[in-house]
Amino acid sequence: MKSSAPTLRFMGAAGTVTGSRFLLTCDNTRTLFDCGLFQGLKELRLRNWDPFPVEPGAIDRVVLTHAHLDHSGYLPALCRDGYRGKIVATAATHSLCGILLPDSGHLQEEEAEYANRKGYSKHAPARPLYTEKDGLDALEHFAPVAHESAVEGPGGVRVNFRYAGHILGSASLLVECEGRQRRRLLFSGDLGRPLHPILRPPSPAPEADVIVVESTYGDRRHDDEASLNLFGETIARAAERGGVIVIPSFAVDRTEVVLFHLRRLIRGGRVPPIPVYVDSPMALATLQVYQREIASGCPEIRAGITPDDLDPGDLREIRSVDESIALNFEQGPMIIISASGMATGGRVLHHLAARLGDERNAVILVGYQAEGTRGRRLLEGEPTIKMLGRYIAVRAQIVNVAGFSVHSDQPETLAWLKTAPRAPEVCYVVHGDPAAARALRDAIARELRWNAVVPRHLEQVRID
Template identity: 60%
Template sequence: MSTAAQLHFLGGAGTVTGSRFLVESDGARVLVDCGLFQGLKVHRLRNWEPFPVDPAGIDAVVLTHAHVDHSGYLPALVRDGFRGRVHATPGTVELARIVLPDSGHLQEEEARYANRKGFSKHRPALPLYTEADARAALEHLSPLAFEDTVEVAEGVRLRLSPAGHILGSAVARLDLGPEDRRVTFSGDLGRPAHPLLRSPAPVGRTDVLVMESTYGNRHHDDSSAVDVLADAINRTAARGGTVVIPAFAVDRTEVVLFHLRALVEAGTIPRLPVYMDSPMALAALGVYRRAIASDGADLEPGLADHGDPFDTGDITEVHDVEESKALAGVHGPCIIISASGMATGGRVVHHLARLLPSHRNTVLLVGFQAPGTRGRSLADGARTVRMLGQDVPVRAEVVEVPALSVHADQGELCDWAATADPPPEVIHLVHGEPPAAAELARAIGRHVATRVEVAELGARVPL
């Protein structure tokens, strides 16, 4: 194998978003993940910069899963010249067919709204890419079953194993050259306690390990998470208020509905009207239901044995904008689940603008909130948040339930790294804020006898 084999950190370094890792070996170029930057403006602006390498010179893309911080830049990459195949599990392919067009549509909608209201600094405001760009990118998707192997570029072979994060999420293993030197990418790792998905596959043999560090400085308290969820709902119902849950449309919505159904069946919370106000979340819910019915390879067995695991008893599907607006006229305790999960855009922003000013209501934050997002501002106790061109007062109760996250915590990340056999030569930590990555590096150092490095944006390291 050529000594020129390198790993280039084009994103997902020093931040939780924008995962993009370029593997170069003997002239072949394979991009692992192709995500959007989210959160802080300094990060979001990177989406508008020219891609660091010529998209036409990339042979293949590998997606570890369908979340936009790992897949959402793909329409721009294709528009700007990428012509290869995009390899992912069947579950990821099916979800990407929902997520990417929705992302393009949302960006077009936000640009139109900003132009209509005149609060954009740009004249005119433009989308990063369009829904048409996203649909063109879908033509490049190529499904690969778990544990199958395919040569994605000359001398580069790929195998995907379950990562337990969302449906279809994968650990990606690339074997380079005739010596089969292996670099393994964790993608986003799920949790052994995930109620729907199997635990992440062990690392096994690898020479280099690239792993996420989102919750590298956190420990999830599973014992109280569902109690916190139930208590917040009961308090809000007693006040006659609305619980609004900014939920990631893929997987977090399914996990929340799973727990709501269990709480209702146990009599722990009342059977409240639940409004699912996200076309993308509804489409993703259909993907999960079909996967459960067919006993998908990365799902816990027997999920369908007791009926629909997501049926809370009183769900209303909200499809069009007029139905969403009509929720403003709903009175009495209820639950609204709406995307986006960090309140960066989508219909949930309109619900928050309406509901945040009243002390009767509650905002439940059930996933990671990146710095610079409205979700992080709410989690940090902001008394006002800027949305839709105005400062909205925050009088509603804000409750974080991080243990409902589908990201592994520090202990689970360390345990997974320890499944490498033998220990890798080096572990590169990515997809985490600097404090989380630094603390995880120290923790892994106490568990695994290897070198651990925190990745730097733009850096190249040898493979």
């Protein structure tokens, strides 16, 4: 069969932050880059229930940039619905997906069960998007690879995994496809920060004909020193008041970054040595993966980092639900780190419900808060927040420490793009709220003089 022109289709993270899914069709084969969940606003979450835009059984290969659920979280449904191929990802991404995907299924089963019990589901009976077993089954498809190695897939599509410095295992992908002519595409994936305290910085951008770059913080500039000061001062003051500091944290990477900074602040005398509870079995499992990789001298880890760097001193691990609930009766000062990072679910909800009403306490937001999430509403200063079926008055201090983000800001993203040996023919700006994506597109056009575009959801473009 004569092959048609190679195309790239933006099946998610186009005009929004979540749901990364990019389909490359080349030489009659289909390679899907990332297979994420839509999160945040309800209209976005509803997309998770739409039929996948291509028949899962017609996809030849899936390649992942990293383990975060907005990049990997649809895989259990894809595999259940007929995908038969491999899922190619770095070994650490495989390990982290081993924690995240079954847990995601488990949470969805719990939520469906809760909705049925409380009778608030619109569809009766409520059903999970997928189950814990679907999450476990998806893991069978994984084919782990090393960073800086190239893998050849169906249709002669070669993928090279480059360091992205975002979370453990994260990669930017250099993709070569042969079609009628050789074309090179570069997916930034989620691009980390040159100054990630634990991970080595992103590899420079290689030469590519087409670049797809993320824009989560495409309209921001992080101020690390100010962020660290704000973080330290907020904790020190709340501790002085005898308060409890709740840190909603993404289980993967953010918990490690928070622990790293806490250790330095406590050892430097800027924060008193108070108990630090990590209340999330998933965050604790992830911490073990990080500790293991650090101890084994993994090349993705920054030189000189030791497992002790993630130990703030009085670290207390909370695993069971009973222990977690018992924390509600503990007096401050203490720090509770718990998931989920945008307060959309998980144990952090009952900690927030218990602590938001007391002005001695503080809530520190350390990551991106998507539109439509409770984290975003807290950040925007709403006086009451609904959680667990009731309205809670917000009297605790709410602080946003954006600089702890593990996404590059606008100057860092531009600096990374500038490392490319030549301009691409086109640079697609994805994975950002509309304003952030437009701001990065304009900055790329203005400062690099590149052809930059924010693609539309489900748009398909030729790449020949």
